[in-house]
Amino acid sequence: MSNKPTPRVRVPANAKKDEIIEIKTLISHEMESGQRRSADGKTIPRKIINTFTAAFNGKVFFEATWHPSVSANPYQSMFFRASESGEFAFSWKDDDGSVYESKAKLTVA
Amino acid sequence: MAQRAAQTRRETLIAGMASFAAAAIAPSLALADAAAVEAEIKKLYGDKKAEAGRIKLDVPQIAENGLVVPINVEVESPMTAADHVKSVHVFADGNPLPGIVSYRFTPESGRAAASARMRLAQTQNIICIAEMADGKLFTARSEVKVTIGGCGG
C-alpha cells in the first residue's frame, strides 16, 4: 500500500482585514474509484477521501464532498475572507475512517 | 446503446497509438449519461427549475490528460449573510458515476469559487448547479473533449 496520505497547504501567513485570500491544498492519495477491476477480474474496492473541510477558529467556512471521479492526489482550492487572526484547520476524511489534518496560522493586521 | 458504443470506442483507443489516460476508470462498467445526471439533480431539488447565468464554469475545451482535468467553478455573489451561494454540485454525463464534487460555501468564503481536478473517461459534458441563500438555482454546462492526440504539430 501507499504511504500515509500527506497534506500540503498553501495559505498566506498574513492578510489585511476583509481581504479575500486564496487557499490551495493537495493531499497524496490514490483515490481508488471502486470502478476498476484487477487482472483477475475482481472489482478493486473503493477507497477515496470523501470529504474535505476547511475551518477557521473552529468554524467551518468551506466543505467539499468528493466523488470517485476526483483525480488521484486531490487538489482543492477555495477562498476565505480574513476578519481576525487565528488558525485554519483543514481535514480530509478517508473512506476507511481515517482523518488527515493540517493547520496554519493567519495574522490579520 | 449509445453509451455502450462510446465505451467500446474508448477501449479501442486505449490500446491504440496514444497513451490514453482515462484507462484507469472502469473499462468494463456502464457509464452514466445525461439522464443519470438529471436524476441526481432531481434528488436534490425535485422539479425546481434552474436558470442559466451567474456561474462561470471553467474547464478546458480539450483535456490535456483525462486523469487530471482541472475544473474551476465561480458563482457571482456578494457572499453576505443575506445573499450568498450555499452550494454547488458538479456532475459529468459520461463517467461511471455522475457525481464529481459538491461544495458548501459560507459568507466567510468571501468568494464562491473553488478549483479541483477530475477524471474523465471520454468526451462529455460537465454540468453544475448552484443553490443560493434564497433558494434560487443556477446552472451551467460545458463540454470537455478527451482525445488521443499524438500527431502533433
Place this chain on the structure above:
Amino acid sequence: MVSRREFIQAGLAGSALLAGSGLGSIGRLAAQQRLSEAELLRFEPLGNVTLIHVTDLHAQLVPLYFREPSINLGVGEAKGLVPHITGKDFLAHYNIPAGSPMAYALTSEDFAALARNYGRMGGFDRISRVIKSIRAERGDRCLLLDGGDTWTNSWTSLQTKAADVVEAMNLLKPDAMTGHWEFTLGAERVKEITDSLAFPFLAQNVRESEFEDRVFEPQKMFERGGVKVAVIGQAYPYTGIANPRWMFPKWTFSLKDDDVQKEVDAARAAGAQLVVLLSHNGFDIDRKMARRVKGIDVILTAHTHDALPEAVQVGTTLLVATGSHGKFVSRLDLDVDKGGVKGFRYRLIPIFSDAITPDAEMTTLVKKVRAPFEADLGRVLGKTDGLLYRRGNFQGTFDDVFTDAMLQVRDAEIALSPGVRWGASLIPGQDITFEDVTNACAMTYPNCYRTSMKGSQIKAILEDIGDNIFNPDPYAQGGGDMVRLGGLTFTVDPYQTSGRRISDLRLARNGQTLDAGRDYTVAGWASINQGTEGPPIWDVVSTYLQQKKVITPRPLDAVKVVGAG
C-alpha cells in the same frame, strides 16, 4: 492606416517584372536577376517600433526547399478565409503573378520548376543578414521575437540536444521567444537552456501541475523607440496532448482567454502602449483569441506554418503569419503614441538564399556546429525523380516514402506516420541524403513500433485525429495535419461531425474493406507512449531508400476528400 494595396505593391514590386513571363520557364539566370537583396529588403520605414518575427525554423540552419500546402482546408468560421486558401486561389486573392518569386515562395503552384529558377530559401546566415540590416536601419526601435519550434527537428539539433540552434539563435540576439516542440527535449533540458539564455522564454500558459506555479515568465516589458512594448508569451496550448507528456510530466499547458486577458490588463496597467502576443497557438486559434481578448495590438502567429503577405486585421488586432523553415522574416513597423497604434506597414520578407548575402559570422558558426556531423548529413541514400514534400492536410509524396518504408522494412499491413507540418521538400533529380530524411523525422521519440490493431481501432484513431484537425471550433483543434497512412485508402469528409468523417476504409493492396473486428499488423512512429520500442524511423527509411535507390512518386489517390465544396 496604410491601405492593403500599398503593402502588396511594396512587397511585390519586383515580381511585377515577371508578370508577362508565364510560368517558370524563364530560366534560372533570368529569374535570379530579378531578385536583388536591395529589392527584397526595400521598406519605407514607418513610426517608432519595428517588430521582427521569425518562427517555426525547426532547427533548419541551412537553406532548403519547402513547398507550401496545396490543401489546407478551413472549417467553421475559418472556411474560405486565409490561410485556408491555396494555390491559384491564393495567388488571385493577393494579386500575385503566377511564376513570380512570391508565387514560388507562397504556394505550391508549379513548385518544382520554380524551385529550379529561384533556388533554396532560408538559412540562418541569410536570416542574420536581413535582421542585421533592419537593425542597422531602425536601431533601438527593433524587437526581434521568436515564435518557437526553433530548437528541434534537424539531425544536428537532435544530436546536440539543440545546442547548435541555441548557439545560432543567440547570435541573432532575440529579445524573447516562446515554444512548442522545444518541450520534446524534456523539461530538464528546456530549463537548462532557458536558464542560460540572455533573453526570456515567455509562456504565460505553462504551469507546474501541482500548485499551478508559473514555470516561465509570462511577459516582459521593453522600451523601443520611446514606446513601452509588452510582449506576452503563449506556448502551444496543446503540447501536452500533441506531444509526449511524459517528457514534461510536471508541467501543464492551457488555452484560456481569461488568463491572456489578465496578462494584457497587467501590461496596460504597467503602462504598455503596445501589447504583443508572441503566440504559438496556430492561426485559427489566434484569430478567435483576437476577438475574445481585448487590447492585444499585434499577434505574431506560429505553429500552423502559414505565410501571408499581408497582416490580417481582426478588430484592432493585427495578425502576422511568418511561415516556417526560415523561408521568411516578418517586419512590422508601427507608429505608436500615447493613444495606441496610429499606423503600420508590414512586409513578409522572403529569404531567397541566392539573392541575400550570407552573414559571414553566422556562416562560420553554422559550419562549425555542423562540422562534426557532415559525414552523416551528406550520406546519399537514394535519388528522387519527382517532387517530395509533406506539408498539406493529407498525405504528401514524402509521406509515401515513409509509409512505404515502414510497410516494407517492418513487414506491416498498415503504416501510420504523423501529420507534422515540418519537413523540407526535395525537387526532382535531387539526391536523397541522410540529412534530407532526418529533416523530415528528427525527433526525440522516433521509435518505429510494430503492433497489432483491430480495424475498429484504426478507424477510431483516424476519427479522433480528424476531429483534432477539422473540428469547426479552432479551440477544439489540436496537433498537426491528418495522420498519414500506408496500405490503406479512405474517404474523408472534413465537414462532418466527430466520428462521421472517415468512411470507405480499404486495404490498398486488394481493395478489401477494412474489417472492424480483424487484427492488422501496424507499423508507425512518433508514438507519444513512453517506452515505445522499435528502430528509429530514420533507420527504417534509410534502409528502404538504399534498397529502392530511386523514388518515383506515385499519384496521391489514397485519400478521397469529399464534402469540401
